[in-house]
Amino acid sequence: MKVNLDRDRCYGLGQCVLAAPDVFDQDDDGIGRLLVEEPRPEQHDEVRQAALACPRQAIGVAD
Amino acid sequence: MSSHSAAAPDPETATPLHTLAPELTFPQFERSMPFDPPEAYTELSGRCPVAPVRMSDGNPSWLITSFKGVRAALSDPRFSSDMSHPGFPNRTGKPVDDLLKDTLGAMDGERHRYYRRMLTGELTVKRAKAMRPVITQITDEALDQLAAAGPGADLVKHVAFVVPSRVACHLVGIPFSEYELFTGLAAKLMESTSSADQVAALQDMVSYFDKLVTDREHHDRDDLLGHMVRRYLATGELTREMLIRLAWTTMAAGQETTAHMIGLGVAALLRHPDQLELLRREPHLMPGAVDELMRYLPMIQFGIPRVAMDDVEVDGQTVTAGEGVVALPPLANRDPAVFERPDELDVRRNARQHLTFGYGPHQCPAHALARLELEVVYSRLLERFPTLRLADSDADLKVQDKDIMYRVSELAVTW
Ligand code: HEM
Ligand code: HEM
Ligand code: SF4
Numbered sequence: 001m002k003v004n005l006d007r008d009r010c011y012g013l014g015q016c017v018l019a020a021p022d023v024f025d026q027d028d029d030g031i032g033r034l035l036v037e038e039p040r041p042e043q044h045d046e047v048r049q050a051a052l053a054c055p056r057q058a059i060g061v062a063d
Numbered sequence: 064m065s066s067h068s069a070a071a072p073d074p075e076t077a078t079p080l081h082t083l084a085p086e087l088t089f090p091q092f093e094r095s096m097p098f099d100p101p102e103a104y105t106e107l108s109g110r111c112p113v114a115p116v117r118m119s120d121g122n123p124s125w126l127i128t129s130f131k132g133v134r135a136a137l138s139d140p141r142f143s144s145d146m147s148h149p150g151f152p153n154r155t156g157k158p159v160d161d162l163l164k165d166t167l168g169a170m171d172g173e174r175h176r177y178y179r180r181m182l183t184g185e186l187t188v189k190r191a192k193a194m195r196p197v198i199t200q201i202t203d204e205a206l207d208q209l210a211a212a213g214p215g216a217d218l219v220k221h222v223a224f225v226v227p228s229r230v231a232c233h234l235v236g237i238p239f240s241e242y243e244l245f246t247g248l249a250a251k252l253m254e255s256t257s258s259a260d261q262v263a264a265l266q267d268m269v270s271y272f273d274k275l276v277t278d279r280e281h282h283d284r285d286d287l288l289g290h291m292v293r294r295y296l297a298t299g300e301l302t303r304e305m306l307i308r309l310a311w312t313t314m315a316a317g318q319e320t321t322a323h324m325i326g327l328g329v330a331a332l333l334r335h336p337d338q339l340e341l342l343r344r345e346p347h348l349m350p351g352a353v354d355e356l357m358r359y360l361p362m363i364q365f366g367i368p369r370v371a372m373d374d375v376e377v378d379g380q381t382v383t384a385g386e387g388v389v390a391l392p393p394l395a396n397r398d399p400a401v402f403e404r405p406d407e408l409d410v411r412r413n414a415r416q417h418l419t420f421g422y423g424p425h426q427c428p429a430h431a432l433a434r435l436e437l438e439v440v441y442s443r444l445l446e447r448f449p450t451l452r453l454a455d456s457d458a459d460l461k462v463q464d465k466d467i468m469y470r471v472s473e474l475a476v477t478w
Binding site: 012 | 184
């Protein structure tokens with residue numbers, strides 16, 4: 001799985017950090033940041049949750 | 064075309080709102096169960112998720128009750144939050160409040176994004192987590208007050224109304240010693256009945272914040288005001304006027320909402336003993352329980368209003384430019400297409416997608432802080448009072464069901 005985060009769309013809502021804290025972080029302005037681009041299989045579920053929860057649809061997931 | 068969820072309008076479904084007979088008057092108040100939304104909405108939602116309604120001021124609006132429809136409307140940039148627009152739904156029947164002009168909640172597009180980003184940095188998940196010890200201390204002090212008042216004490220008065228405003232004071236940078244001064248100013252602002260009173264009350268609030276800002280211009284302080292003064296006032300990205308407006312509206316937006324979720328949430332747990340028991344046995348379920356309570360409880364009962372700036376299709380219905388919509392989270396949160404057994408409170412379910420914080424660019428920027436506050440308050444309460452129960456378990460709950468937010472007005476508890 002590959003994840004991408006569109007920082008231009010991101011509004012810094014942090015839903016991704018709550019859903020998958022080991023994959024997403026926020027910078028000092030709250031804008032989302034990827035900690036890893038290829039999450040481990042046991043993280044895939046959380047990452048899908050994060051993509052679903054993001055109110056800006058800023059997270060893309062490719063299997 | 065971006066990856067946006069709303070499709071282009073289909074001329075077939077484009078019927079101007081004012082030509083349709085309203086399905087009901089909004090808001091509705093009649094309900095048979097204290098934790099359920101009025102039945103009239105539930106019935107309507109099943110057959111017409113985007114329905115024409117008549118607002119209490121007589122004007123027509125669309126009422127959106129499906130999960131899909133609420134998400135589509137609140138995340139679509141063709142819907143505006145400009146409450147001075149003539150098509151903007153008026154939910155209270157009162158004139159639009161001058162107080163809210165040019166606040167974050169009423170801005171759109173780039174202007175909204177510009178100011179909003181200054182606030183999100185103050186409210187990240189990391190920053191919320193760093194506040195856990197302070198929130199715990201504030202909560203424990205409130206629980207001391209509850210214990211001191213003795214069995215039969217009102218949890219709304221001693222806990223629900225105390226914790227969120229103290230946490231907001233800490234966040235923004237209002238000294239605890241001036242807490243009562245601030246709540247006095249806020250009460251005057253909200254209770255003002257004439258516009259002259261309101262202007263005077265607002266002036267007092269602005270002068271108070273002006274002093275706090277001046278203090279930060281001379282001293283480094285580690286709070287929202289201090290950070291904003293250093294990062295944005297000093298660089299000219301923020302005027303003094305706008306900084307003060309952002310600060311006091313953040314205080315205002317964060318208090319009643321969180322307070323009412325504390326009162327309603329505790330009432331719901333005490334009325335669902337099996338769920339309460341489960342949380343006592345398995346405290347690690349609490350973060351999930353917070354989201355489930357937010358899903359289940361119909362607090363944002365007057366919904367979230369917007370006005371269409373262009374023709375937009377929402378869940379199969381075309382909304383024409385200039386028409387208003389009201390997105391109703393309490394109904395969307397019980398959409399059977401998304402949540403199984405939607406009318407059941409089940410703290411084990413994954414309810415994180417609920418829409419009680421809104422959705423899209425205006426979604427509550429403080430959701431992580433609010434979630435943490437609720438988690439700490441519910442958890443500490445159950446730990447401290449292992450036998451907590453309603454003082455009168457047979458009496459009807461005392462609710463305030465006519466205001467913008469549905470809530471319990473009083474909750475007498477014993478232990
Ligand atoms: C950026 C500005 C603000 C935002 C985003 C905001 C947001 C909210 C939200 C989401 C609610 C829940 C009910 C609803 O409207 O659906 C609410 C209720 C409320 N707000 Fe605000 N608010 C803001 C500013 C203010 C200000 C400036 C005041 C006071 C003058 C205020 C006073 C209240 C009160 C009193 C309620 C609860 C009403 C009740 O329970 O009867 N808010 N606000
Ligand atoms: C359980 C508690 C809370 C609930 C249910 C809640 C709900 C909401 C909702 C529904 C909105 C979006 C309104 C819209 O789309 O027009 C909102 C916006 C907002 N909330 Fe909250 N909120 C809560 C707690 C807080 C707290 C603790 C703070 C601050 C410390 C806060 C600050 C704000 C601000 C500043 C906005 C305006 C954001 C914008 O318009 O961009 N809220 N809230
Ligand atoms: S949930 Fe979406 S908008 Fe929020 S920080 Fe993550 S990527 Fe950004």
